[in-house]
Amino acid sequence: MRVRHLMIALAAIATMVVTTMAVLELKRRDVADAVQSLPIEIGGPFTMTAHDGRTVTQADLVGRRSLIFFGFTYCPDVCLTTLNEVALWLEELGEDGAIIDPYFVSVDPARDTPERMAEYVDYFSPRITGLVGSDGDLRRMAESYKVYYARVDLDDGDYLMDHSAAIYLMDSQGKFFDAITYTATFEEAVAKLRRLVDEG
């Protein structure tokens, strides 16, 4: 009898593990689909704190054109490149891009305080707004935007963050319009932004 109980317990555990793995795999696919087969439901409710302390929600996107992208200030390579690119696109668009509000959302709320975000984004462009929130705020926003992020611990107690790197273009209703992926050229990105301004 004991052996049978043990077998049943093991089977139950195995089922749980497989189910969990399947769910995780589905989540990963969701992210992939979100980037590849457009349009999909990207966007939705969020409440975050801007680097200047004001509250930013989905309602702030209405009537504007928004760029929403995720990262963390501890990342010296890719995130820095992304922010630099966004600043260059805005510069290229000039007055034509005045309606665009870029939002850099931190996936590292433990380290990214509003003060740190303020210094960081302002270095690239005063037009960029840094957004931070509690773990729960961030999780809800990431769910709305189908964004994946995960903490990766290093041997020495330090940590890095994995995160989706695409930039989402949101229209005047705060709905998903297009995305700029990390591999896009400068010209492609600027063309997409022009379309966002004209048609979004």
Place this chain on the structure above:
Amino acid sequence: MRPMSLFAFVFALLLAPATHAHDYQHGGLDLVHPWIVEPPPGALTAAGYVAIVNAGEQGDRLLPVAADFSERTEVHSVTMTDEGVMQMRPVEGGLEIGAEGELMLEPGGYHIMFMGLSEQLKEGEHHLVTLNFEKAGAVTLEFVVQRRDSAMNHGGEMEMDSMAHDEEEMQ
């Protein structure tokens, strides 16, 4: 101007790119344009880059890197998954530099990650960084701090500069 000095002048001009201020020779390796992208104020980390060209017939490996302006210095890789997720990871066991090959540390790829900066790094400054190679041994280079004024996919000046350089080295 006498003919001889004119010749010397032209020769010096031709030679100029090869004697670039940021080009180092070390144990058969050519270390081209070591630089650190200027971190925003208050940043805790910075990334450093260098192109390593190996003209020799023997391969080598880039082992740990050290700098006295950061608490920890590691070589990191950047990978973009099929799902569009950016992953940065420490490189374990060093990086291979093939015989007659090259290893590029460049934005969006392998980079030297300086973590826990003890000072604010500013454009135009030079900072010493020691690279350890398995065969060529240790070498300390001056990394120049520069602004990332151009996007990676639209041909940064720095990248163009080192690319042009590599081509010269390959010939």
